[in-house]
Amino acid sequence: MQQKEYEKLVKAKSPKSKVILPLIKAFFVGGAICTLGQGIREIGEKCLSLDEQAAGCFTSVCLIFLSALFTGLGLYDELGKFAGAGSIVPITGFANSVVSPAMEFKREGYVMGVGAKMFNVAGPVLVYGISASVLYGVIYWLVLLIGGKL
Amino acid sequence: MMLNHLGKQTLVFPSRPSVLSYASVVGPKEGEGPLGNFFDEIVPDDLMGQDSFEKAELKMLEDACDRTLSKAKKLACDVDVYLGGDLLNQIVSSAYAARGLGIPYLGVYGACSSMAQAMLLGAVLVDGGYADTALCSAVSHFSTAERQYRFPLELGSQRPPSSQWTVTGAGAVLLGCEKGLPVGITHATIGSVWDMGQKDINNMGAAMAPAAHETLKAHLLDTGRDVTDYDLIVSGDLGKVGSSILRELCEREGLYLGARYIDCGCEIFGDDQGVFSGGSGAGCSAVTLCGWLFSRLLSGDLRRILFMPTGALMSVTTSQQGESIPGIAHAVTLEVIP
Missing domain, CATH: 3.40.47.40 (Stage V sporulation protein AD)
Incomplete structure (x- = not known):
């Protein structure tokens, strides 16, 4: 049997990932996390009288803390199994992707384990996220320069 | 010689x-x-x-x-x-x-x-x-x-x-070599490595099924036996996907496995245990054999089985470098010896 023919057989026999139900779950869980974030922001602004920027930082810090806590308690991966991208895309997913390898590789020590492996999963996001923002900054600067606004 | x-x-x-x-x-x-x-x-x-x-x-x-x-x-x-x-x-x-x-x-x-x-x-x-x-x-x-x-x-x-x-x-x-339990090994078939270009590490069954198919064919050809000479042909961890591919590959060549074929990966977990295509790992076939299958042989429920676990021979490095996944299957005939 040729590889192409086998590929067809494999495709026919392999179950497809479901689309609709996971989308709905992701929508609601992701939405709930963002609503929680908005709630924290409101508390920051109204109860703690923080300005807009400080309230944003306050929200991020709280969400990251909660995500790290629930990762440590072994609950965030259960949420991830249920919600998929709904719990990966918000900032809590990013915190989970840093905390989980840090926990996993603690046994290899704080330098070569936690230190070296902490950004195992989040590393590519940081590298390309920061690269993209630098690129965006350069383009923005050029556009302003050409437009004569600098 | x-x-x-x-x-x-x-x-x-x-x-x-x-x-x-x-x-x-x-x-x-x-x-x-x-x-x-x-x-x-x-x-x-x-x-x-x-x-x-x-x-x-x-x-x-x-x-x-x-x-x-x-x-x-x-x-x-x-x-x-x-x-x-x-x-x-x-x-x-x-x-x-x-x-x-x-x-x-x-x-x-x-x-x-x-x-x-x-x-x-x-x-x-x-x-x-x-x-x-x-x-x-x-x-x-x-x-x-x-x-x-x-x-x-x-x-x-x-x-x-x-x-x-x-x-x-x-x-x-x-x-x-001494007399032990009334089960012995009579034959074994050394598998060769097969690769049909599968690269998905989340679909190991598909990568290994061709190797199981080839080893089974070789075993039957070499021994002159037929599927019906075995009470059970047991693969290790092809899972639901891989075992249905193996059945299809065999059927295309006129080899009907029917109820005489099972896969340890499909047997070891229940459908409600959230394991998707089934169990895998070196321990999957080992514990199924050293628990369920041996006890069925000893109880007389099975007389002769072909124990044929498969292995995926890639590493994390080869996968990340985009290489395909080679598969292997070795078969051992276990028989009740009175």
């Missing part, structure tokens, strides 16, 4: 090395599965009181070996050779178990087919008169395999429906 060789790749063991004893130790999830009653020990916690999962895997393997030896009323120093395999880099679990046992050791690596590879080589050594007793084992652990091959345990990621769940468990069997 090859005296005990049939066809291209099958070995015959005229002395039929017998199974002296066997044991299996599994994790809690496997214990809750449909085969739970057949294992010697179900550990309540898969960390087993150790400070790493690697140590827990080793402990599980040591327990399985100890139980096997004590069932045969033998000490480690009575055993001539130890053949062990596992999935960790440099097959460390087996090597560390061998360090404790002190038995002359040969590490084997056939990924998830390691149990058959160890038994095949053990039978060769016993049948050839190079060893009176050979201890064979295989082990895998969900948490050590995950961290080596996939993602951290606590990462909230989803698995595709073709993915499989690594079995936490260790199986060991003691082969010997």
Whole structure:
């Protein structure tokens, strides 16, 4: 049997990932996390009288803390199994992707384990996220320069 | 001149090395599965009181070996050779178990087919008169395999429906030239490596099914037997996807497996256990054999089986570099010997 023919057989026999139900779950869980974030922001602004920027930082810090806590308690991966991208895309997913390898590789020590492996999963996001923002900054600067606004 | 060789790749063991004893130790999830009653020990916690999962895997393997030896009323120093395999880099679990046992050791690596590879080589050594007793084992652990091959345990990621769940468990069997349990090894077929260009590490069954198909064909051709000569043909961890591909590959060539074929990966977990395509890992076939299958052979429910686990021979590095996944399958014929 040729590889192409086998590929067809494999495709026919392999179950497809479901689309609709996971989308709905992701929508609601992701939405709930963002609503929680908005709630924290409101508390920051109204109860703690923080300005807009400080309230944003306050929200991020709280969400990251909660995500790290629930990762440590072994609950965030259960949420991830249920919600998929709904719990990966918000900032809590990013915190989970840093905390989980840090926990996993603690046994290899704080330098070569936690230190070296902490950004195992989040590393590519940081590298390309920061690269993209630098690129965006350069383009923005050029556009302003050409437009004569600098 | 090859005296005990049939066809291209099958070995015959005229002395039929017998199974002296066997044991299996599994994790809690496997214990809750449909085969739970057949294992010697179900550990309540898969960390087993150790400070790493690697140590827990080793402990599980040591327990399985100890139980096997004590069932045969033998000490480690009575055993001539130890053949062990596992999935960790440099097959460390087996090597560390061998360090404790002190038995002359040969590490084997056939990924998830390691149990058959160890038994095949053990039978060769016993049948050839190079060893009176050979201890064979295989082990895998969900948490050590995950961290080596996939993602951290606590990462909230989803698995595709073709993915499989690594079995936490260790199986060991003691082969010997003396009369033991009424089960012996009569034939073995050494598999060759097959690669149909599959690259998806979340669909191992598809990568390994061609190897199982080729080994089965070779075994039947070499021995002149038919599927119906076996009460059961058992693959190791093709899972639901891989085993249905194997059935299809066989059917296309006029080989109907029907109810005579099962896959350990499909048997060990229930549908409600969230394992998608089924169980996998070197321990999957090892504990299914050293629990359920041996007890069925001993009860007379089965007379002759072909134990044919498959292995995917890639590494994390080759996968990341975009190489395809080569597969292998070794087959061992186990027969009730009155």
